[in-house]
Amino acid sequence: MDIESQDWREEYMTMRQGYLSPYQIRMLAAGPRSLATAWMLQAMHHDWKTLKAHSYESGNATGDVED
Numbered sequence: 363m364d365i366e367s368q369d370w371r372e373e374y375m376t377m378r379q380g381y382l383s384p385y386q387i388r389m390l391a392a393g394p395r396s397l398a399t400a401w402m403l404q405a406m407h408h409d410w411k412t413l414k415a416h417s418y419e420s421g422n423a424t425g426d427v428e429d
């Protein structure tokens with residue numbers, strides 16, 4: 363696993379702190395173990411990219427999620 367792939371996971375865990383299940387946190391930390399978990403991880407990666415795009419559009423360059 364390259365360093366870039368781990369960076370988004372750590373950032374996503376920070377951005378979604380309090381909203382992720384323990385299972386999702388383990389999956390982000392350890393990586394996928396099956397095709398189904400790879401799909402779930404890909405969905406979280408897509409959510410991270412959407413949040414990052416939204417944060418830059420709104421002028422919130424830190425990537426924090428606004429409630």
